[in-house]
Amino acid sequence: xxxxxxxxxxxxxxxxxxxxxxxxxxxxxxxxxxxxxxxxxxxxxxxxxxxxxxxxxxxxxxxxxxxxxxxxxxxxxxxxxxxxxxxxxxxxxxxxxxxxxxxxxxxxxxxxxxxxxxxxxxxxxxxxxxxxxxxxxxxxxxxxxxxxxxxxxxxxxxxxxxxxxxxxxxxxxxxxxxxxxxxxxxxxxxxxxxxxxxxxxxxxxxxxxxxxxxxxxxxxxxxxxxxxxxxxxxxxxxxxxxxxxxxxxxxxxxxxxxxxxxxxxxxxxxxxxxxxxxxxxxxxxxxxxxxxxxxxxxxxxxxxxxxxxxxxxxxxxxxxxxxxxxxxxxxxxxxxxxxxxxxxxxxxxxxxxxxxxxxxxxxxxxxxxxxxxxxxxxxxxxxxxxx
Numbered sequence: 001x002x003x004x005x006x007x008x009x010x011x012x013x014x015x016x017x018x019x020x021x022x023x024x025x026x027x028x029x030x031x032x033x034x035x036x037x038x039x040x041x042x043x044x045x046x047x048x049x050x051x052x053x054x055x056x057x058x059x060x061x062x063x064x065x066x067x068x069x070x071x072x073x074x075x076x077x078x079x080x081x082x083x084x085x086x087x088x089x090x091x092x093x094x095x096x097x098x099x100x101x102x103x104x105x106x107x108x109x110x111x112x113x114x115x116x117x118x119x120x121x122x123x124x125x126x127x128x129x130x131x132x133x134x135x136x137x138x139x140x141x142x143x144x145x146x147x148x149x150x151x152x153x154x155x156x157x158x159x160x161x162x163x164x165x166x167x168x169x170x171x172x173x174x175x176x177x178x179x180x181x182x183x184x185x186x187x188x189x190x191x192x193x194x195x196x197x198x199x200x201x202x203x204x205x206x207x208x209x210x211x212x213x214x215x216x217x218x219x220x221x222x223x224x225x226x227x228x229x230x231x232x233x234x235x236x237x238x239x240x241x242x243x244x245x246x247x248x249x250x251x252x253x254x255x256x257x258x259x260x261x262x263x264x265x266x267x268x269x270x271x272x273x274x275x276x277x278x279x280x281x282x283x284x285x286x287x288x289x290x291x292x293x294x295x296x297x298x299x300x301x302x303x304x305x306x307x308x309x310x311x312x313x314x315x316x317x318x319x320x321x322x323x324x325x326x327x328x329x330x331x332x333x334x335x336x337x338x339x340x341x342x343x344x345x346x347x348x349x350x351x352x353x354x355x356x357x358x359x360x361x362x363x364x365x366x367x368x369x370x371x372x373x374x375x376x377x378x379x380x381x382x383x384x385x386x387x
Contacts, residue, residue: 001208001257007165008251010145014174014244016236019047019135022054025171029131030089034082036063036103038095042137045181051094051135061086063106066095069273069280070102072117072153079106080116083130091132093169096190097141100134101149104167107132119162120151126164133171137178139243140190140281142197142250144172152274157360159274161266174247176240184230188338189281190246191226195219196265196284197249203303204371206259214254216310221245226338262370265291268379270365271357278347285340286347289332290385295372296324304328344386354383 013021026033033055042048052060063079070076082088083106093103107129109116118124136144143149148163182190202215222245228238248254255261268291269283296304301324308314308327316323336342344350361367362376374382 002206002259004256006252006256008145008168008253009170010168011171012145012174012247013171015240016175016177018173018175019050019054022051022133022135022173025133025173026055026058026090026092029133029170031057031059032087032089033058033060034063034079034086034088034091034106035060036066036079036091036093036095036099036106038064038066038068038099040064041181042094045137045178047094047135047137047178051092055092061088066099066102068098069150069152069159069277070098070105072105072120072151073155075102076105076109076116076120076151079103080109083107083110088130091130093132093134094137095134096136096138097143097193100136100141100143100169101151103132103134104129104143104149105151105162106130108164108166117153119164120149120160122162126166129164129166131170133173134169135173135175135178136243138182138186138190139176139179139239139246140186140193142194142246142248144169144174145247146251148250150270150280157271157274158364159270161270172247174243176236176243179239179243180234182233184233184339185279187226187229187233187242188340189279189285191222191242191281191338192285192335192340193281194242194246194249195222196281196288198222198254199288200261200263200265201255201258202307203300204255204259204261208257211254211256211258212306212310216307218245218248218254219311223334230338259371262367262373264367264370264372264374267361267365267367268382271361272344272349275353275357275360276347276349278349282340282347285335286342286344286386287382289328289335289342290382292328292331294378294382294385295374296328297372300372344383349387351384351387355380358383 304324358380367374
């Protein structure tokens with residue numbers, strides 16, 4: 001079991017009508033607020049108006065239009081500009097993981113005198129950030145309970161993972177009812193993203209029975225509850241459990257004491273969404289079963305056997321190789337069953353840039369240190385198998 005040093009400073013306020021805590025929460029952070037959000041769905045469901053009503057005593061500035069796969073330019077740079085010019089005290093992010101990730105980069109950039117990309121790229125350590133609060137509207141990334149973000153820089157096709165203890169939200173307000181209107185496609189993609197967060201932490205070298213149990217039960221919960229949510233979008237119980245699954249999925253709780261994961265599927269998917277702008281969870285769903293098949297060998301076999309038996313209930317008396325192969329097939333079949341495209345060509349990606357992306361991943365993501373190390377040619381083969 002590995003040593004670790006862990007702290008989660010984020011306050012979670014969970015449940016129906018949790019937004020009524022917003023005035024009390026915001027009262028601790030000053031008067032000048034930057035409100036960040038995406039394409040306007042928060043206005044359609046009445047959340048925008050409710051936030052403005054509850055914060056009528058605040059001086060609010062706005063940064064709308066944050067896109068999926070949030071962009072350094074214009075969103076991060078514009079947010080940093082507003083924070084500095086308007087002397088913002090606190091940021092309120094209302095939306096899904098992309099809004100939260102962008103807000104984290106803005107919060108750090110607002111406290112830095114140089115080019116914000118220095119922080120995002122790791123050239124300069126992030127030492128401080130503006131406080132920020134979030135109201136979550138999409139269950140997926142887990143950004144509401146972790147200290148990481150992913151930011152895209154379009155001109156260089158970079159999609160960079162950015163992490164610092166300064167990037168934990170101060171408070172996350174989680175009301176599952178705000179996810180009732182999330183589309184079936186987004187619900188499925190968010191679940192695939194969360195499942196992959198768990199899988200990336202499960203398929204590693206040194207693990208514990210405790211963490212294995214956490215991961216296995218979370219995967220079963222995600223798969224069961226997304227089926228209910230897709231059939232009955234306003235089922236509170238299913239939406240609530242999905243939301244909490246996603247919140248737990250990426251903040252390190254599931255892997256305390258484990259050896260580190262190389263997050264190879266995320267590394268490979270970052271190139272897909274950086275180059276082509278596809279939905280992150282969709283890209284992960286396409287890649288993950290192909291990655292599993294590619295790395296199945298004598299070393300990795302026992303892990304796949306445990307995964308197959310404990311997650312999918314495959315007969316433990318079958319030959320181990322058969323259990324592992326059935327587990328991989330079951331993973332593919334599940335993603336397909338919730339309506340996700342399972343081939344790169346279905347999302348507009350052809351052969352033309354696969355080698356370029358594989359090289360980009362090998363140079364920039366470092367997948368050779370993963371539990372099952374990948375070389376550039378391995379990444380290319382996985383991409384090819386995913387077409």
